[in-house]
Amino acid sequence: MKYYITTPIYYPNSSPHIGTAYTTIAADAIARLRRMKGDDVFFLTGTDENAQKIIRTAESCNMDPHSYVDGIVEKFRELWKLLNISNDDFIRTTEERHEKVVQNIFNRLYEQGDIYKSEYEGWYCTPCETFWTQNKLADGKCPNPDCGREVELLKEESYFFKLSKYQDRLLSYIQENPDFIQPASRRNEMIKFIEGGLEDLCVSRTTFKWGIKVPFDPKHVVYVWLDALINYISALGYPDGEKYKKYWPADVHLMGKDIVRFHSIIWPITLMALDIPLPKKVFGHGWYLSREGGKISKSRGNVQDSFELIRRYGSDAIRYFLLKEMQWGVDGYYSEDDLVEKINSDLANDLGNFVSRTLAMIVKYNDGKIPVPGQDTELEKELKELSSSVKQAVEDKMLACDPAAALEFVWQFVSRCNKYVDETTPWNLAKDPASRDRLNTVLYTFTECIRILGIFCAPFMPGVPEKIKPLLNNQDLFSDWDQADQWGVLQPGTHVQKGEPIFPRIDVAALMAENPPEQAAEQMTEASKEQKAQVKSQAMPELKEEISIEEFSKLDLRVVKVLEAEKVEKTDKLLKLKVEMGQEIRTIVSGIALHYKPEELVGKKVILVANLKPAKLRGIVSQGMILAASQGELLEVLSLSKDIPTGAQVK
Numbered sequence: 201m202k203y204y205i206t207t208p209i210y211y212p213n214s215s216p217h218i219g220t221a222y223t224t225i226a227a228d229a230i231a232r233l234r235r236m237k238g239d240d241v242f243f244l245t246g247t248d249e250n251a252q253k254i255i256r257t258a259e260s261c262n263m264d265p266h267s268y269v270d271g272i273v274e275k276f277r278e279l280w281k282l283l284n285i286s287n288d289d290f291i292r293t294t295e296e297r298h299e300k301v302v303q304n305i306f307n308r309l310y311e312q313g314d315i316y317k318s319e320y321e322g323w324y325c326t327p328c329e330t331f332w333t334q335n336k337l338a339d340g341k342c343p344n345p346d347c348g349r350e351v352e353l354l355k356e357e358s359y360f361f362k363l364s365k366y367q368d369r370l371l372s373y374i375q376e377n378p379d380f381i382q383p384a385s386r387r388n389e390m391i392k393f394i395e396g397g398l399e400d401l402c403v404s405r406t407t408f409k410w411g412i413k414v415p416f417d418p419k420h421v422v423y424v425w426l427d428a429l430i431n432y433i434s435a436l437g438y439p440d441g442e443k444y445k446k447y448w449p450a451d452v453h454l455m456g457k458d459i460v461r462f463h464s465i466i467w468p469i470t471l472m473a474l475d476i477p478l479p480k481k482v483f484g485h486g487w488y489l490s491r492e493g494g495k496i497s498k499s500r501g502n503v504q505d506s507f508e509l510i511r512r513y514g515s516d517a518i519r520y521f522l523l524k525e526m527q528w529g530v531d532g533y534y535s536e537d538d539l540v541e542k543i544n545s546d547l548a549n550d551l552g553n554f555v556s557r558t559l560a561m562i563v564k565y566n567d568g569k570i571p572v573p574g575q576d577t578e579l580e581k582e583l584k585e586l587s588s589s590v591k592q593a594v595e596d597k598m599l600a601c602d603p604a605a606a607l608e609f610v611w612q613f614v615s616r617c618n619k620y621v622d623e624t625t626p627w628n629l630a631k632d633p634a635s636r637d638r639l640n641t642v643l644y645t646f647t648e649c650i651r652i653l654g655i656f657c658a659p660f661m662p663g664v665p666e667k668i669k670p671l672l673n674n675q676d677l678f679s680d681w682d683q684a685d686q687w688g689v690l691q692p693g694t695h696v697q698k699g700e701p702i703f704p705r706i707d708v709a710a711l712m713a714e715n716p717p718e719q720a721a722e723q724m725t726e727a728s729k730e731q732k733a734q735v736k737s738q739a740m741p742e743l744k745e746e747i748s749i750e751e752f753s754k755l756d757l758r759v760v761k762v763l764e765a766e767k768v769e770k771t772d773k774l775l776k777l778k779v780e781m782g783q784e785i786r787t788i789v790s791g792i793a794l795h796y797k798p799e800e801l802v803g804k805k806v807i808l809v810a811n812l813k814p815a816k817l818r819g820i821v822s823q824g825m826i827l828a829a830s831q832g833e834l835l836e837v838l839s840l841s842k843d844i845p846t847g848a849q850v851k
């Protein structure tokens with residue numbers, strides 16, 4: 201089966217950021233999965249260079265546009281390489297192979313009467329590269345809710361594309377093909393928009409020279425959006441190229457919701473006019489928003505240096521976080537704090553720890569050799585069935601462009617693997633020679649689980665198989681998706697090793713020392729604090745995965761009394777507390793200083809997670825954690841009103 205997937209081609213007016221990276225990573229994960237399934241995949245990305253805003257940015261840097269974009273395009277290529285993006289081609293719209301196709305198409309549309317010459321009088325938003333009529337403006341500014349910037353009045357001779365002629369045909373197509381625009385909410389928006397009436401589109405400009413010349417009237421350059429959309433076929437060598445014949449129509453054009461309109465109107469109408477089949481799906485995902493409010497975007501200046509983030513956390517972790525946090529059809533939030541939390545909980549703890557502890561047991565109980573397994577029990581059968589259902593669910597979710605849900609399923613398997621360790625208690629089996637056969641089965645199953653996890657993670661985090669491979673004697677076992685529910689692949693007798701943790705925990709204290717919170721807080725303006733409070737208070741946090749009563753009972757919660765409280769020097773969030781728990785006095789560091797003055801806490805009876813591993817914060821060892829409820833900017837420490845003695849259990 202052939203499978204053709206594309207990302208938008210990005211404007212190289214500044215370096216790529218986390219938002220831009222999301223679409224490319226999501227497309228990459230889908231492409232990788234299809235390849236692992238055996239499909240013949242073509243995955244395209246690139247850069248959209250003939251935009252007016254490129255000239256403006258280049259001018260502001262005193263550079264000519266060519267040199268300017270060359271520099272930024274290199275950054276895109278470098279970032280995609282660091283993020284392990286497996287694109288098959290990278291198209292630049294300043295390449296001759298693209299220009300030729302755009303000119304041919306413009307000619308053809310003109311010759312068949314779909315493009316005609318007239319005069320444009322109206323508004324233009326350069327940041328959005330969009331024409332607007334007077335009645336669409338919002339208070340005289342760009343009506344795009346993410347823009348709202350000044351628009352410019354244009355009056356120039358232009359060529360127009362007869363969108364209106366194709367309006368009814370397009371509408372019927374969208375209505376008859378419910379999968380064409382996804383999710384359904386975007387499809388409905390598009391239907392409404394088209395029903396409102398399509399005006400012919402201005403498709404050339406004369407007030408600057410940067411761009412692809414209209415072949416029969418070279419004082420005009422082609423409007424950047426018509427030019428850009430054509431990349432999806434010019435890269436394949438339309439009209440005669442082998443790749444075009446093989447891969448078109450695209451299986452999915454993946455993009456953010458901001459540009460679904462261009463892909464659902466201008467692009468299909470261009471294709472209809474040329475008598476070319478339409479892409480199978482146009483999918484518009486949500487945006488990454490910053491916790492401080494607003495879309496992560498170059499113009500808002502709220503982007504973090506992606507290269508620095510990769511240096512700090514690694515490409516797999518960034519990929520995992522971005523794929524996991526963008527729920528289907530809605531916006532996602534990005535913050536470095538959330539990223540660190542996810543790395544520590546999902547990657548270091550759930551996944552990494554499973555791999556290290558099980559391999560350590562094979563080293564300890566079987567000299568590092570995979571044993572010959574004995575008879576399966578219900579537990580092994582259950583794991584095998586789960587691997588099949590997870591495999592199918594991941595495929596389905598990825599076809600529906602929903603990597604977050606696909607990863608949920610993968611993590612169901614990760615959790616089940618961890619539970620299997622707790623259920624089988626190999627440390628007890630190892631004490632009893634009569635249980636040797638059972639222990640062998642369990643240890644063997646561990647290695648198979650690791651192998652399968654390597655396959656499940658491969659599309660999302662291609663570095664994971666690379667990290668697991670040397671631990672399983674350098675065998676290449678992770679590229680065939682269908683082996684994710686085949687068991688018994690690993691040969692008994694194979695040597696394994698524990699190695700380094702595949703995802704080391706991030707030391708939050710060290711990170712805080714590198715970027716003290718008070719600095720970050722100072723940088724936050726009052727307005728952005730307010731926005732942050734609004735953003736945070738809007739949504740109830742997602743419910744976590746179900747746990748059993750046994751798992752819950754592992755928590756040791758105790759009543760403690762605060763004896764002393766003081767601020768931790770050089771921080772604005774941390775309080776150091778001395779608490780009494782029965783006969784014992786403990787030191788606790790708690791991030792509640794923005795909500796409580798030290799003296800407000802002294803004498804209060806609060807609840808402590810008493811069996812949490814001690815952690816060092818700002819050089820102070822914190823021996824537990826105080827419970828507090830929080831939403832948005834609100835936070836309250838849970839306290840007791842009755843005089844229950846300290847040390848009492850909370851159940």
Ligand code: ME8
Nearest residue numbers: 208209210211219220223248428455456487488496
């Ligand atoms: O629109 N969250 O290029 P562009 C999620 N050249 N995705 C985001 C994002 C965010 N905060 N910010 C950007 C263009 N994106 C045109 C496309 S295609 C023929 C021409 C992603 O550089 C998302 O995919 O402004 C969005 O649609 C795209 O970057 C816009 O990139």
